[in-house]
Amino acid sequence: MRTIMITGPGGSGRTTVAAATALAAARQGIRTLLLGTDPTDTLGAVLGAATGPAPVEIAPDLTAWRPDPAAGFRDDLTALQDHATAALDLLGAPRLEPEELTPLPGAAELATLRALRDAALAETHDLLVVDLPPVPHALALLALPEELRRYLCRLLPSERQAARALRPVLGRLAGVPMPADWLYETAGRLDLDLAAAAAVVADRDTTVRLVAEPTPAGSDAVHTAVLGLALRGLRPDGLIANRVFPDGHEEGWLAGRIAQQRKAVDEWGTPYDVHTVPHLGHDPRGADDLAALGVPGVGAGPARVEWPVGDRLAEDGVLVWHIPLPGAVREELDLVRRGDELVVSAGRFRRIVPLPSALRRCTVEGAALRESELRIRFAPDPGLWPAAR
Structure with missing residues (x-):
């Protein structure tokens, strides 16, 4: 399955471009899943149809999905409590009921990783378009599977499982309960989940598209994003210059803004494949507006970055x-x-x-x-x- 991840500075229109990209692919007959990561339904507002924790068919060959981090957090913590009943009873700790659980920081990122894993394993779509958070959070999210796997390996290395037969003896000698099998089994399942998410990010068919307005601030954000992606072995397959004013307004109050945009687009065109998306004069809403943007097609994507x-x-x-x-x-x-x-x-x-x-x-x-x-x-x-x- 091909994956296109779309990010950019906050307010650059990345959600609109992600929706337009997914819609364009669906109209080409490509079975497309559009994954939203914003807890508010900005994706639904752009599409003109509500999205939620269950996949929703928006148009032929186009499904939108916005995972609920609260539901995943409650399920995971409830399952952990079920496994750790003996330890909790030993400590005299009361159980937390699902109704009183609220997501902790990081729950949204874990929900997104789980959604990436599920989408890749389901194999029900040919294309996954991911509306990532703004650039700094997106880069942290892409790094999360690798980092969590590294921490997990350091805290519970697999070689410790070889001593399972000795744990009861060690527990009697030390006088305290030793880690039970469920802890290692849980760590193993988590490692597999993280490996699946990391595989989506590292896959040769996964590309990243950057969306930015052609302004000095947008240029700074693009250069920062390209460096962060390179450190993760990723290269953007395109740069979307969003909300570009049309020709014919070179005089008047827009003249300075248009000159600024043209200068930025010319500078971007040297190292990147730049595609301009016009300013419609209003916030795009619905299929007709999204089609009018003329976003680039799926394409083959750039070659993977190599570290020879x-x-x-x-x-x-x-x-x-x-x-x-x-x-x-x-x-x-x-x-x-x-x-x-x-x-x-x-x-x-x-x-x-x-x-x-x-x-x-x-x-x-x-x-x-x-x-x-x-x-x-x-x-x-x-x-x-x-x-x-």
């Missing part, structure tokens, strides 16, 4: 890891190696990535930012590297 390791052992005695980071600033880059992982910080973004197997047996010799690419040099560790024959 170059072999320069013969020439310079090093291996070079190439990490594309368009828009990165040298003064805002930071690298820290922690065992077999590398912590890469670029501006406000940070990612902890496992080293490729060959680089785990090397030491870091240095790094440089050249041509929007971070190049990290690794020298083989004589104590770990195979001896030459």
